[in-house]
Amino acid sequence: MENKALDELATEMYEIVHELLKKYQFRDRNQICCHDITVSQCYVMSELKTAPLSMRSLANALFLDISTMSRVVDQLQKKGYAEREQDPGDKRIIYVSLTESGKKLLSEIEENLIASEKEILQQISPAARHSVLFVLRELEKSVAGWQHHCCVVPGKNQSIS
Template sequence: MDNPTIRDSVGYQLASASKHHRNYFTEALDELGLQGGQEFVLVQLAETNGCSQSDLAEALSVKPPTITKLVRKLEESGLVERHQDPDDARVQQVFLTQAGEETIEPIEECWKQGEEVMLDGFTTEERLLLRRMLIQVQENIDMPFEKPH
């Protein structure tokens, strides 16, 4: 490419793919009565039920106010409940309700179907390579940023 534009960059394509991915899952999750991001909280709680909101924020790499908002909406929907930590009154533990537990399988099925749509035409090796490369991109971005001299 003689004069590459921003649209030719890997970052632009990654951002564009991410936007399409988000739009696809927004529609799919809407059918489950969920808003984007809520599925991550529910799946995390399926693995670590009863964790604190700060632990949720850390596990999902989001800021505490974001978790507070997500948990509040999930609580209003009857999918989670909060209880005061018996050892520390300042800490709220978050638990899946029965309805929340019943939502995990449909979320996983939604993601499985989305994965098939998104990676249609990819070989197993290409899927694994793409996954590895995306993990590397995340790790690179999470590294401390140094300004060029």
């Protein structure tokens, strides 16, 4: 009985999450690509927002192969939004960081994305908004936990550092 209910919840959750994914991906495409950048490029820039990262850390953070990473960074570098810098200690490691213009562009885009979240939140009753955030936080933790115990990243040798 308890299990039956859980199966039904899981099925419903699959459907809703599927819809949400679709709609949010569309929003991202729509709001990011009218700037000078693609969705993948923007995702990479987001990861670099707080600190430079090595190629492998970037790839791990985005669950992508390191060769894919290398090429996306090529694009960003060509456009002047990111820079590569060799680690002076370990010369194998390349750190990627945002340039000033990269930071500026990212801020603009994130401002738009946050504005759209705000509009979405405004369609939810003020009383319920905090519970939405609470639930999303919980869900994010669960998904993270689930992935940790069950998945492997494409590039295999992930140090997850």
